[in-house]
Amino acid sequence: MATSSSILGKLLSLILTVTFAASINPVILVPGDGGSQITARLNKSSSRYIYCEKRTNYYYTLWLDISQITIAQNCFVENMRLIYDPKTRRTLDSPGVDVKVPGFGKTETVEYLDPWKEQFTSYYYHIVNRLTKLGLSRNVSIRGAPYDFRRSPNEFEEYFKIFKELVEETYKTNNNSKIVLVAHSMGCPTMLYFLNRQSVAWKDKYIRMMITISGVWGGAVKPLRLMVSGDNLGIAVLKQNVIRTYQRTASSTAWLMPYDTFWKADDILVSRPGRNYTVNDYELLFHDLNYTTGYEMRKDTENLVKDFRPPGVEIHCIHGVNVDTPATYQYDEGFPNSDPKIIHGPGDGTVNMQSLLGCLRWKGKQKQSIYHYTIKDKDHLAILKSQQLLDLIEQIIKKKRF
Ligand SMILES: *[C@@H]1O[C@H](CO)[C@@H](O)[C@H](O)[C@H]1NC(C)=O
Ligand SMILES: *[C@@H]1O[C@H](CO)[C@@H](O)[C@H](O)[C@H]1NC(C)=O
Ligand SMILES: *[C@@H]1O[C@H](CO)[C@@H](O)[C@H](O)[C@H]1NC(C)=O
């Protein structure tokens, strides 16, 4: 009697587990700018720096390996930068550098930014960990979709092709369950661009909803600093005018600059003695920087999602608030090589408020609902490990099942 009831108990709990697991939709994680690992194999005929490695017969970690970035920052930048081809209007990898984004379809390379899983480089780890507690499994019902974040969606043909296949495959291998997309930062407009180009039938069949975190919907002022003086990202030993060489050549930096549909014509974004630059002065700004390539890249990318068509899927839009966010950079005579004075405004520390709120513009413009949540005092990245966010995602995913 005791035996049969315990067998019954085990059976019951097995059935409950299976039902429970099956009722949670699979998740695909789309990272933001800097949120994918990048590896490189070198076969360079020359380097500007005698101490830089020119050949490797293996792929090594280009992004993110803090010791390499800090100790050999010139080598890092030389290998990480892109070369713009004005004829094709596309970017090329640095000569002799063969770049790969590892781990597509897996979670590992988006859980931590460095392969040694240093705690301070944790990225989607906390979300993945929570999802496993809900019954989802790494690499099976939680998938990662890393990409080459140095570039913009106008160069993502191949990525979107394999991304679409990943959605369809994950749907099939999870008993035809629709996918929950989770995107962070630049991943949000990247997914908007993708969804804008899928049929209604495809989205209805495969996508359950999209959860967007810290979405940079209409650009942000911070990328302007990357273009002007460079930004050492708070790492003291990193020289901003060295790292700037990479930051300027990334077309994603140009793409993520503020949009004139989100900023007013008299908002001063960058200033220096005798000149103010607004969202309408990018041509002049790049001219003054002697970096007109930046303006070409801006022209290539500024219209990618500017019409801001609704994504046509249910949206859960989450972001931090109440964190000082760069709104204007004031340079002195040392422009563009000096440290700017920063005038702050509202936002999440990286993305300005009006841009974070972009998702609300679709309210009433699509039949699927738009839900909006804010998390106080959590900045652009810290939000990813906050208890509030993890609880919120759990609630959203558990409540909305079919
Ligand atoms: C797969 O889905 C079908 C239909 O929704 C359901 O009846 C079945 O229990 C599911 N199987 C598993 C293993 O989740
Ligand atoms: C490295 O580059 C040289 C010259 O461009 C080429 O001849 C050689 O085949 C390349 N080696 C590899 C392993 O790709
Ligand atoms: C997921 O895939 C990665 C890369 O292939 C592997 O190292 C890891 O062990 C896998 N995780 C699980 C839980 O299967």
Ligand SMILES: *[C@@H]1O[C@H](CO)[C@@H](O)[C@H](O)[C@H]1NC(C)=O
């Ligand atoms: C720049 O803007 C400031 C603040 O509005 C204004 O005082 C200043 O005169 C402007 N400078 C130029 C050169 O337009």
Ligand SMILES: *[C@@H]1O[C@H](CO)[C@@H](O)[C@H](O)[C@H]1NC(C)=O
């Ligand atoms: C741009 O080039 C001009 C002419 O060569 C030079 O006078 C100016 O200082 C340069 N400006 C910057 C920001 O490098």
